[in-house]
Amino acid sequence: MSEHSYVETAEEARRNPEYVRALQELLFQAADDDYILAYRGAEWLGLAPHIEEDVAFSSMSQDMMGHAAMLYEMLEELGAGKADDLAHMRSPDAFRNAIIIERPNGTGDYADQPHYDWAYAIARYSLYGVFKQIRLEALAYSTYVPLAQAAGKMQREHHYHVRYWHMWFKRLASSTDDARARLNAALEQVWSDIGELFLLGRASASIVGFGLIAGEDDISQRWMNATRNMFASNGIDWPGDWGVPVQKGREGQHTDDLAQAVSTLSEVYRLDPAASW
């Protein structure tokens, strides 16, 4: 298969095992990012700073969960297993989300004494939001046509998320000194993890080689341009070189926070995966 040949269906993709392997890696990265971050969003339910915000936030978490479901279904068609099994039965080392995604919202459990940090939420969601937008734009050119089409659908919803997070970013940057200080502290925290978001994991070469998405440097460069603008227009200093976490989430290394999230997400399903729920 040449670099620029398009693959129209799952059936066609499955004729080339190497193509499928690369495609599945990429799909797990995108699906797991949205799935776990939607979970973090769901933990905020009922706890957002304002009732209006709760409703808006929840609507975005649903969109993200919906995107994850769409991608897991795509994986199902490619022979990776049942979508619900993928979401609930994999062990944490099979997850490909970046570590920044699994970081907790703050301390405490969502049902017991949560001390969640809205500034961290804004920092993480706005910077992830920019990344996701760029990833979706790049996926629109993917050689896997069903993915390119799905990316278009997701972009329409994601567009609103980005606008929303930017509005909050601006609000925190330009209101009180306290809010600005908290935003800066949160950005510093996010910055130490953010570099991993752009990585494509062990299958990077074949993912790019098959024309499934643009390369890591290309994506991170585009992200940097967009983010620099956002920082500059809000008077936030550019933090300099970013960090990457110790664990390599894109290669299946995770923190205990992911193990905990997965065990919560699958608690009921695992009671009886064969049953109908």
Added chain:
Amino acid sequence: MSNRTDPDRALDNERLAKFLERIDRGDKIEADDWMPDDYRNQLIKLISMHGVSEIMGALPEKEWVPKAPTLRRKLAIMAKVQDEMGHGQLLLRVVEDLLAPLGKNRDDLLQDLFSGRLKFHNVFHMEAPTWADAGVIAWLVDGAAIITQTMSLETSYAPYARALQRICAEEKFHAQHGESIVLELAEGTPAQRQMLQDAVTRWWPSLLMFFGPPEGGTVSSNQLLNMRYKIRSQTNEELRQVFFHKYVHRIYHLGLTLPDDTIRYDEAEGVWHYQQPDWDRFVQIVRGNGPCSAQRLRLRKTSYEEAKWVRDAMLAAPRAEHMAGGRL
């Protein structure tokens, strides 16, 4: 007010007579219309309780949002809990208009909630320990809410009626969502059926309490005043009877039992006889001494207090930008 003069009082009496005429005619009252203080106070009490109950009601179900067994169920319950927060928002806005002439706002309401002065529905003080509880809440608690809210659609206060119109439409989806969870469990494995039966048994007394104590009992309520003002048109007991009519057979039909050996329908009288729940316990629960009252209030209070800096930031942010905020 002791310093008021007789002409003031005469004017008030005249206004009250006119107001009652409007009520009797079936006129609907708007927020800016003159209304007697006790009408306003009853509305504030009723609608703020309804509003905070929607918000507090999001908490027991929220526990099950991440745990919902499948991707499809996760999406459905997320949407449901979001709707409930939306209902809370809609209702608090109605109350805010009623509170404004008294110089009070939403923050006062929330402070009343935290201090226990403002009560929320008994059902949301209870535990929801299994996935079946999430199903039973949506099917039967939302089902019960539909019954009281359908009655309230006829309320004499127009802004409340308008909010209820939208709320009722969404509640019907919630009840369907709950029924779908319940049916799946009822047709499932023995363990799933047992989980469902336990949840129904657990929720039954709370569901009876949901409609409030019967009149003439030991617990006083403002049913009569509210009926005079046409804020409501049916008594607690009448609503509970509607609930029995609608659900008892459906519950039996699923092969489930109720924790009440005495419940039966009397054809001749046209009423259901049943075992009264423990109304002293009801009073304790709504006073904030239910199994989850303290924990859920603490959740709401902590998140509200810790986010004060965010609300301050919202107030300080430029106005035009602020307005765009709530409109996603």
